[in-house]
Amino acid sequence: MADLRINLAGIESPNPFWLASAPPTNSGYQVMRAFEAGWGGAVWKTLGEPIINVTSRFAALHYNGQRVAGFNNIELITDRPLDVNLKEIYETKKRFPNHTIIASLMVEPSQKKWHEIVKQVEAVGVDGLELNFGCPHGMAERGMGSAVGQQPDLVRQQTEWVKEVAQTPVIVKLTPNITDIRYTARAAAQGGADAVSMINTINSLMGVDLDSWNTIPHVDGKGAHGGYCGPAVKPIALNMVAECARDPLIGIPISGIGGISTWKDAVEYLLVGATGVQVCTAAMHHGFRIVEDMIDGLNHYLDAKGISSVRDIVGKTVERYSDWGHLNLNYKIVARIDNDTCISCNKCHIACEDTSHQCIERVPDETGKVRLIVREEDCVGCNLCSIVCPVEDCIEMVEIRTGEPPLTWNERQAALTKPDSKTG
């Protein structure tokens, strides 16, 4: 068994799986159950001035019969008094001293308020702080949450206020509802943050009821945008983590969040540069027990790769992620269809014919069976056919040696503008 312990900016945890600050971490009862199930850490449901919630609160996107491809909520931060939460954090930490408890915080944009709450939560023994600059609904209208996370200046300033008094590591949780998340991540780093976590939820409207024409969800006939999460947001979040991980101006550890449902998702986050991950929707869909399968899968993966510590895979893909201008223009792959495993659904043909480069032909063989053949000279290696093919490994994208040396767009443009290239 591999060593699953992580250390995120000085915060130690028995494994990389934390519950994100959300409904699953609302109370001591829940967090204790989560630790019993195996979660390495929990970011407590955001503490602040208690709020009033509405009903209903959640909605989900179901896709082709699969439940919860995406999830959104309009729930606010904790609606329980601060002293109750603090008491339960204290009790939970006492019972589970080796598990990680992070206090998520959100207060009005005032130095005094931040100082007060930081001191209060650190007094009950939390392992770290997470500043909620991400919540996109409700709290943002009051100048908190993503209203802060959308302005680098505010991120830096409020991080600084926290750092003035904080004794434990400070993680800044960022909103994805912004043009380029690197700017707010850099601001957090400049403000002294020890780590960033991303992403919080994405502004969303889950749907509209086709009969009542009410929004989904609605509160007494009216709706408001919620925060979107779950498996469908993973590619968006993964990109943001990867972009921040390779940005030298940020340079602090990342806690990855967004649609992590399986050990595979977690490994991907670690590879693109997250030190640990936070999970919410998967737990809300299946209960705390799913962490057992995440731990088990991660263990087997590391063992199979001969890797002794999960820390050794963090960031292994970072150097392979770049800008388009650095991609090799002379690399060529084409589709090859294995007619032995092909079941003749013709999905590759019609996808290519209608929407790509018209290079998959249906050719009857001597027995009359129609075979699908790729005209390789016209194939642009777009992958579409292999994406729509329902049979695993039936369509392989194979490399064709072009004989040309690697050449990126940037290199090509640089060569063209060199003075001596014109004169020859």
Add this chain to the structure above:
Amino acid sequence: MQDRKTTFIPVESLLTHFMEVVPPLRKKDAMDESNRCLYCYDAPCITACPTGINIPQFIKRMAQENMKGAATTIMDANPVGASCARVCPTEQLCEGACVLNDASKPIMIGMLQRYATDWAIENNEVLFKPGEYNGKKVAIIGSGPAGLSTARELARKGYKVTIFEAKELAGGLNTYGIVSFRLPQSIALWEVDQVRRLGVEIRTSTCIGKDIQPQELMGEYDAVVLAIGMGNVPDLGIEGEELTGVYDAIELIEDTKSKELDDRFIGSRVAVIGAGNTAIDAATCSKRLGAVNVKILYRRTENEMSAYPFEYEFAKQDGIEFRWLVAPKRIIGEGRVQKLECIRMELGEPDASGRQTPVPIPGSEFTLEVDAVVKAIGQTRHLELIEAFGLSHSHGVIQVQQDTFQTSQAKVYAAGDCIFEKGQGEAMVVEAAQQGKLVAQAVDRDLMTDADSEEIAS
């Protein structure tokens, strides 16, 4: 005998034996299964369906909870699509062609088709509209799958269509000839109603040749389509066939669909002669009517029988016994059936169709104690009617031109089982439905060409 009957189940409880056996898909089943469909391009299931139902399309519509759209796709291609969802040999047709056979397991197309058409039935949907009247009238004789299909298509094209049906209810084979526990009568009658709602007049209890003469029809209508199906079971040609307790399988099944169920088979031992789908239906029917023992006797073997594999399987589940290479020789009894003398057979030389001819083994006679004998050795043809129309036929099979379905009489067309010749495809409901569509196209082509030339002439 009376004692034995009272020992067994009361006749009222037989009703439950005739309820549809296969339960419908539940909503989640239907949604999961419809989402599993790959939505193939140029899908082989469409080609495998004799009526060419756009199967991926109707399944996609189901997955999108567009049940009316799904039902319309099905019924547009197949006017008896609700019945076919239940009686088609799907593993030989659409499901057999499903590409997922090579990757996991085929989509349950028949069950999905049933779900979508059940929805239309439950919601009292009328799926099609009649075309604008084009001034032409067509008579159709017979309201089975072929007749209904022809009528539906012609009505949509604007013809005034009248169906003449000898029986009290329309629907033919689907209404009377397929056991209720596989195809409830209400399904067939819904399909009849869909056709009726297009303005098609269905004159039931009207027998052509008796109530109305063929010449009258030919005089009054621009075209006449014969969709008269087949008749009853022919005689076995053995001694004792006149005894009480000898039944015609077609009549036996019809009785269970048109009369109150009776106690005639309760506690009895039944021998069914033949091994086609009707024989299986008659056997399972007998069992469900309370017979304690039902044997199917067939003069050939399992390999030659014409029953579909799923029918055979169903019969075995119902506890039907099969006796291969056995032929009936004599029915014995005083007034009513008491015994059946049989003889063992062996397979000899192949006949013209390539099937080995069964030959009796001399001296191999044996006797079975039975209370009833059910004949299911094929069906006769409506020879009298065919001849009254003056149509060329071969042993009662109406001869038609392959593409036009035109008989030897110019204005007279034929489709369905009445043109079905042994060895040429299968006498399936779905095949009859397709022929109905084709004959409607042929009639339309011919009458509209005539109309065009008349216009030009005037």
